Amino acid sequence: QVHLVESGGGLVQAGGSLRLSCAHSGRRFSTTTMGWFRQAPGKEREFVAAISWILDNTVYADSVKGRFTISRDNPKNTLYLQMHDLNVDDTTVYYCAASQVPLIILAAGYGYWGQGTQVAVSS
Secondary structure (H helix, E strand, C coil): CCCEEEECCEEEECCCCEEEEEEECCCCHHHCEEEEEEECCCCCCEEEEEECCCCCCEEECCCCCCCEEEEEEHHHCEEEEEECCCCHHHCEEEEEEEECCCCCCCHHHCCEECCCEEEEEEC
């Protein structure tokens, strides 16, 4: 069983930065694709970024490309999402997720999810 716990959310002004973290409890973190998604009330879960265990390949949603960076620290079993130049449209709950598929952007491909961390950006 894998448990994922996000942290690092909060309130920030537009143009500011935040770094989200996701702690992975399992023993296979280094061979797991990790992703970040976000979901606003009443909307579908939206892909943000993913990082594969293969060469740390990454993929980003167009809406965050150039502003967000996904990374992982395998010895610490931790996933990160560094977010810069935040805007009000980034306000929502962010979730980390784990998958055994090498690199996938579909939420259905992720079998484990965290509880989410709230990010709020004020104008």
